[in-house]
Amino acid sequence: MENLDFKKKLTIMVAVMSALLFAALNMTIIGTSLPKIVADIGGMDFYSWVFTIYMLTASTTAILVGKLSDIYGRKPFILTGIAIFTIGGLLSGFSNTIIQLIIFRGIQGFGGGMIMSSAFTTIGDLFSPRERGRWQGLMGGVFGVSSLIGPTLGGVIVDNLNWSWVFWIFLPVGVFAFLMILRLYPQVEKKAGEKIDYFGSITLAVAILSLLLAVSWGGNDYGWTSIQVISMFLVFFVSFSLFLWIEQHVPSPVVPLNLFKNRIVSVSNLVSFLSGVGMFGVIMYVPFFVQGVLGRSATVSGLTEIAMTLSMVAFSTIAGQLITKTGKYKHFALIGFLLFSIGLFLNSTLSTESSLITLIFYLMICGIGLGLTMPIFTLTVQNAVEHRYLGVVTATSQLSRQMGGTIGVALLGTILNARMGKQLNEMSIPTSLEGMSIDPSQLMNPSLLMEPGEVELIRSHVPHESIAIFDQLLSSLQEMLSASLSSVFLTASIIIGLALIVTGFLKEIPLRESNEEKSM
Template identity: 35%
Template sequence: MTGTREVPDTAPTLDRRRRNIVFVTIVLGMLMAALDQTIVATTLPTIVADLGSAGHMAWLVTAYMLAEAVSTVLAGKFGDLFGRKPVFQISAVVFILGSILAGVAQDMLTLIIARGIQGVGAGGLMVTAMALIADVIPLRQRGKYQGAMGAVFGVTTVLGPTLGGLFTDHASWRWCFYINVPVAVVMIVLAARTIPTVRPAVRPVIDYLGIALVALGVAGLILGLEWGGSEYAWGSPMIIGLFAGAALLLAAFVLVEARAPEPMLPMELFRNRVFTVCSILSFIVGFAMLGAMTYLPTYLQYVDGVSATESGLRTLPMVFGLLVTSIISGNIVSTTGRYKPFPIAGAAVMALGLYLMSTMGRDTGIWLESLYMLTLGMGIGLSMQVLTIVVQNTVPYAQLGTATSGVTFFRTVGSAVGTAVFGTLYTGKLDPALAAALAETGVPPEAAQNPAALRALPADLAAPIIEAYTTAIDTVFRWVVPVALAGFVVAWFLREIPLRDSTRARAAELGEGFAMPDSADRADQLEHAVAQILRRDQRKAAGLPGPSLLDLTGGELSESVAWAIGAVHLRDRVRGGATLTGIADDHMVPVGVLEPVYRDTANAGFVAVEGDSLRLTASGERQAQRFRRVWRGWLDRRLEDWTFDDPADRALLEQALDRMAGDLLNEQAGRPTFADSTGPGR
């Protein structure tokens, strides 16, 4: 997961209209990929009724999550190799193919394979979406776009189950997948026409062996958990072989990562206790959250007898609790800098919520069920919000990207493993209980597997079958309580370190709370942090953040002259030469508007005018460098709490800050405020 991005000198400058179209295109990709994590939850009972194979139900979620986890790593590297735009478009095509195959699937195996293909496309869409934001949105405006992206990612958690229920009840569960096709086609067309091609200058080394080993190892573990006790006995050679093979593959992964030149997950990260604790907690949070969200609609449809749509709506208290505590805890962490109490309290509340949900039955009222779900959601939200932030606050700059993506990776794997364990517990308890209920009542298995058919049965025949489902799902939640309690114990080992200013700025972001897949590149991560500082400063000052004109010029230059120097510097850097016509075209103003500005700048000795050509004089170059130094000083003051023991880390940070200072200066040069402002300004 190491990052090697180097932004090329020809990074595009887009006008506001095109920037917003690009953003909408990227959001469509993020929306589809994030929705399909949860949209199948409410459709699972109906899918089982249509296709059978209830024991394989959990694989519809785990196949997607596991493929997404691996694809996220690969897509980020391929974006560095071939450019973000083609990887984004190819990921969309893969997602379409998976969606079409899922829609036409006539058996559970085909549907599981289709979900895996969807996961490959989804991982590519999500990680390149965040990278594209960094490529095309100016740093000073990036914070609001990243915040909006995080909000979209969070809202899909609410929309997914509800939309799945609506499609299932009013069309077909297959439309959960078909609907992706027209949206993705529109997105691909928009991407081809609007997203600029940006190819980073540095070509990364991809850890193919490490990625393959961890993917196969985790897949073997999940298969063992899925098949154990259902397809094969726990002591059978198949299950023992799967677990032994998974252990060997994961051990080989550790050995390979210790020697790889650019490892997917550097083993030295685990020497950092904060990273280790946060990774374990992230795994547990993913384990509990997606497992619960997958099986809650099943409980509601079979036990409470509600429709697929209503089951999606009835899970909203859990999502509401998650959203509220994520936002509240993020703001408290941002204000106080204290974070340790939240994962401790979160794990305890999560364990309480799981226990309460294990007591639900046919006689539990809707308000009590909602309270139990709200409790679980609040616990997850308290725990999830701070984990990525804490890691970003403690690791060296050189490991910033790998640590961030590492914690997210553990959360995704936890979601896949958690859903598998939930499925194993569910199937192991349900199969014998349901068999006994069917033998007692004489009801055909097809009626017991279909929630609508079960609701149509006479109460005396339905009661034993409903009790079998109740017992099975209650057992699932009861057995997961110890996992949450383990998280409570682990959370006490989390060290509390004063938060950096840049980390506080990110803490209140909704996307951070949901551990949205993010770039594994350290430069992207630092830019993300700086973008949030800029956004916060802009809100406080109600204007554009950054040094004032007085800071930049020492009061010696007018705004128009300062801008004119910066505009020549920018065009010379991007195009290899500056002309009056070119600058006028860039800013869509008549040449006549700029002529007096450059006449004044030339008279002051900062620019040499030769026909249409413009060139900075030695004095102009000194002023441009002065502007850059002022921006660099501004960054240094806001990142002064970034301290390093390793000189190599400091050198990397210095390089990144120098480049960002140049980018911020160029953004300022691309904003001709003198045309509509006669007084001094920023």
């Protein structure tokens, strides 16, 4: 595919980026829409599973498809992924219960994992490592655009149309991408002598699923020392150990372990993992500060994060272009992680007295740093191995970032809850508020800060002479949440600082001018 004329390559990339945009928009649009969807179909207790099931199925599928696409080519998997994703989206719009929605989102996850894995690997098929930087940057820009459009559009749809259109509105984009790829994407012959590693695939899938379930449940649905969480960690340990043994004894392993003997691959994947912690950490917990500490609306929270997204998209594109032009990439990563760590540290200094403008400025620093690093670590692993390993090594990079985000959000959530719990234990409800008809536990729940309507409802039950005391209690909760979020951002800053240090050990090798050249 590297020898195709540029016009055809460009057309294929438009189709692939359309497929990626289709998947990314469907991931981002649901965030602002889900509260109203759940209000309509019920199932608040299973709210988080709409996200969790997608993450589980997408992460597992992506790593398995990586190897299979090296054997059979990318075309069958990206087409299958679009078809499955489209069907899942169509069915999601017809959901009558939360269980149906969870099942259909799980189906979408299978398709989404295929699309993500195949899309990033396609860049490696079409372009030499030296040319890939600009395209990796543009792919990062696709995620940025989806982050800009998705949440806002989701809110507009549920406010003005039936919520089903959240899942249906982008289906034509998927159909367009499917037809374009079907027509233009070349099919390659199956590699002779390659066999599917069924046992390795099964044990790897069980290992990924059990680990993600453990970190998703821990501190949220169950305690970290609960039998449910411990049993999932035990399943992970056993299945992963079995997976490693199988991979050493099969002729065509689903994840060739010799890849990790390559220092560039190992370092890059570790950095991707650490980067995922910081990236998902800031995305998840900035809204807590905007809404809970500053008392702004969810709409303002979304608009605030746009500042980070715009700077990320701009500098991801710029970095990609400069990497292609210069052939150098390590210094972009070092500068990026330094800025990202500084931005997170500055976030940790925010307080209840901080302005929204100050937060936006700090988020722009985070976005610039994140943007500079985004095109790099998929590129480094692709450049470090032979082309026949392109799919599987790309999938390991994507999985590392996803696992980092999942585990990181769980870790940072544990830190937030522990800090808040300690402060709440030292706090008591003023005696003048104890006789109210409202459950006192509601007044000690920091999540109350995220629901302005609920705050006003409770305020209406507060005796007039106790309003000032009630407001003081809310201020105390805001200060507690602010201090706890400072710990979260400081931890994320340290982790990104660690990514900076690990990046220092990355060996920078010349970007190959052709896919036919062997790795160094």
